[in-house]
Amino acid sequence: RKGVVIVTGASSGLGLATAKALAETGRWHVVMACRDFLKAETAARAAGMARGSYTVVHLDLASLDSIRQFVDSFRRMGMPLDVLVCNAAIYRPTARQPTFTADGYEMSVGVNHLGHFLLARLLLEDLNKSDYPSRRLIILGSITGNTNTLAGNVPPKAGLGDLRGLAAGLSGQGASVGSAMIDGGQFDGAKAYKDSKVCNMLTMQEFHRRYHEETGITFASLYPGCIATTGLFREHIPLFRLLFPPFQKFVTKGFVSEEESGKRLAQVVSDPSLTKSGVYWSWNKDSASFENQLSKEASDPEKARKVWELSEKLVGLA
Ligand code: NDP
Numbered sequence: 410r411k412g413v414v415i416v417t418g419a420s421s422g423l424g425l426a427t428a429k430a431l432a433e434t435g436r437w438h439v440v441m442a443c444r445d446f447l448k449a450e451t452a453a454r455a456a457g458m459a460r461g462s463y464t465v466v467h468l469d470l471a472s473l474d475s476i477r478q479f480v481d482s483f484r485r486m487g488m489p490l491d492v493l494v495c496n497a498a499i500y501r502p503t504a505r506q507p508t509f510t511a512d513g514y515e516m517s518v519g520v521n522h523l524g525h526f527l528l529a530r531l532l533l534e535d536l537n538k539s540d541y542p543s544r545r546l547i548i549l550g551s552i553t554g555n556t557n558t559l560a561g562n563v564p565p566k567a568g569l570g571d572l573r574g575l576a577a578g579l580s581g582q583g584a585s586v587g588s589a590m591i592d593g594g595q596f597d598g599a600k601a602y603k604d605s606k607v608c609n610m611l612t613m614q615e616f617h618r619r620y621h622e623e624t625g626i627t628f629a630s631l632y633p634g635c636i637a638t639t640g641l642f643r644e645h646i647p648l649f650r651l652l653f654p655p656f657q658k659f660v661t662k663g664f665v666s667e668e669e670s671g672k673r674l675a676q677v678v679s680d681p682s683l684t685k686s687g688v689y690w691s692w693n694k695d696s697a698s699f700e701n702q703l704s705k706e707a708s709d710p711e712k713a714r715k716v717w718e719l720s721e722k723l724v725g726l727a
Contacts, residue, residue: 411435411436411437411438412436412437412438412491412492412541412679413437413438413440413488413489413490413491413492414431414437414438414439414440414491414492414493414494414678415440415442415483415490415492415493415494415532416428416431416439416440416441416442416494416496417442417443417468417470417494417495417496417497417525417528418442418443418496418497418498419439419441419442419443419449419452419453419496420441420443420444420445420448420449420452421448421452421639421640422636422639422640422641422667423496423549423633423636423639423667423670423671423674424441424494424496424497425452425453425456425667425671426667426668426670426671426672426674427494427496427670427671427674427675427678428441428453428456428458428463428671429453429456429457429458429671430668430671430672430674430675431675431678431679432458432459432462432463433458433462434675434679435462436679437462437678437679438462438463438464438488439458439462439463439464440463440464440466440483440486440488441453441463441464441465441466442466442467442468442479442497443465443466443467443468444467444468444469444470444471444497446465446467449465450465453465464486466479466482466483466486467479467482468528470497470519470520470521470524470525470528471510471511471516471519471520471524472510472511472512473510473511473512473524473527473724473725474511475511476524476527476528476531477527477531479528480528480531480532483532483535484535489535489538489539489540489541490532490535490536490538490539491536491539491541491543491544491545492536492541492544492545492546492547492678492679493528493529493532493536493545493546493547494547494549494674494678495525495528495529495546495547495548495549495609496549496674497520497521497524497525498517498520498521498549498602498605498606498641499516499517499520499521499602499641500517500598500599500602500641500642500644501516501517501598501599501601501602501644502598502599502602502642502644502645503598503644503645503646504596504598504644505596505598506596507581507589507596507598507601509580509581509589510523510524512723513578513579513580514578514579514580514723515579515580515581515589515590515596515601516601517598517601517602517604517605518575518579518591518601518604518605518608519579520605521602521605521606521608521609522605522608522609522612522720523720523723523724525548525609525612526608526612526720526724527724527725527726529546529548529612529616530721530724530726532546533546533616533620533624533626536624536626537624537626543627543681543684544624544625544626544627545626545627545628545629545677545678545684546613546616546626546627546628546629547613547628547629547630547631547674547677547678548609548610548612548613548628548629548630549606549609549630549631549633549674550606550609550610550613550630550631550632550689550703550707551603551606551609551632552632552635552663552691553567553602553603553606554567554603554604554606554607554609554610554704554707555567555610555632555703555704555707556568556704556705556706557702557703557704557705558704560635560661560663561603561704565597565599565600565603566600566603567600567603567604567606567607567704567706567707568592568600568604568706569591569592569604569607569608569706569712569716570591570592570593570594571592571593572591572592572712572715572716572719573588573592573593574587574588574589574590574591574592574593574594575591575716575719575720575723576719577593578723579591579723581596589601590604591604591608592604607706607707608716608720609630610630610689610703610707610708611707611708611709611712611713611716611717612713612716612717612720613628613629613630613687613689614628614630614687614708614710614713615710615713615714615716615717616628617686617687618687618710618713621686621687626686627684627685627686628686628687629677629683629685629686629687629688629689629690630688630689630690631673631674631677631689631690631691632689632690632691632701633665633670633673633674633692634663634664634665634669634670634673634691634692635657635661635663635664635665636665636666636667636670637653637654637656637657637658637664638654638666638667639667662694665692669696673690673692673696673698676698677690677698680698683698685700688700689701689702689703
């Protein structure tokens with residue numbers, strides 16, 4: 410039978426390129442989990458994805474209710490679940506004020522981390538039931554959350570501190586109630602994104618420690634390269650959006666096309682050689698995959714455990 414993969418945020422950028430790459434092999438049925446049904450359907454057609462190779466299902470990661478409804482809808486479809494890809498993200502580098510999810514959590518961490526945390530926890534049961542030879546749970550990471558790299562040292566740097574803001578509920582309702590930032594500091598949209606990516610990488614490793622041995626599921630994260638052309642930068646200032654792609658192409662040489670990045674993520678989904686669990690994949694200049702090192706914070710097991718436990722409370726699992 411075909412493998413069944415759920416890709417969140419498959420309506421643009423990396424998610425769409427991955428959905429297309431997997432659907433084209435004829436070996437995967439792609440469930441595109443998207444907040445804008447029409448946009449996703451139009452994007453899939455424009456990308457030339459064959460009818461019947463995918464299903465769009467509504468999912469808004471900024472609402473815990475929507476996530477639970479998505480899981481119900483998916484289960485009612487009666488398909489097995491073989492691979493889950495937590496790909497969707499928002500990045501608000503120029504935002505001066507935080508915005509909040511339906512449940513009152515700062516948007517970047519709320520969508521990128523907390524939403525995916527609940528989704529992955531609920532769907533673990535489904536992955537566990539599948540009889541597919543290699544079941545995988547993949548959470549997108551990023552170089553920008555890793556302070557052991559050059560890109561990760563561009564201020565504002567990621568840093569979760571002692572997690573006091575997360576513990577207080579990321580509500581940003583003034584000093585007495587709590588901050589919108591995980592470390593309890595002043596709101597900074599770029600830092601909130603980087604912090605959310607650190608949470609993504611910590612969560613993948615915590616999943617691995619808690620569930621790999623028992624379930625045999627492969628847990629993995631990756632940095633697909635700098636895909637400077639995606640919608641992720643849509644909220645950035647126009648000059649940045651103009652100069653960022655050529656800067657990445659010619660100066661840092663970290664530029665990767667959406668198509669190439671989609672092939673990379675598709676490899677992490679289906680390549681028989683990428684079954685190792687607990688790993689953060691990257692690609693070298695010749696587009697060969699290798700196991701990359703995470704920063705001290707992004708690989709700290711104690712922090713991973715605390716983020717896991719605090720996140721459980723915020724999404725209503727504890
Ligand atoms: P895009 O902005 O192109 O895609 C992000 C996707 O997430 C879109 O489909 C968007 O939906 C969706 N999304 C946003 N908010 C929600 C929500 N509340 N509920 C459901 N879906 C939502 O970005 P990229 O393709 O670049 O990013 C994909 C992943 O790759 C992210 O995890 C990012 O951190 C990671 N990454 C990207 C890099 C890059 O250079 N671009 C580098 C390293 C990692 P909609 O279409 O409706 O807006």
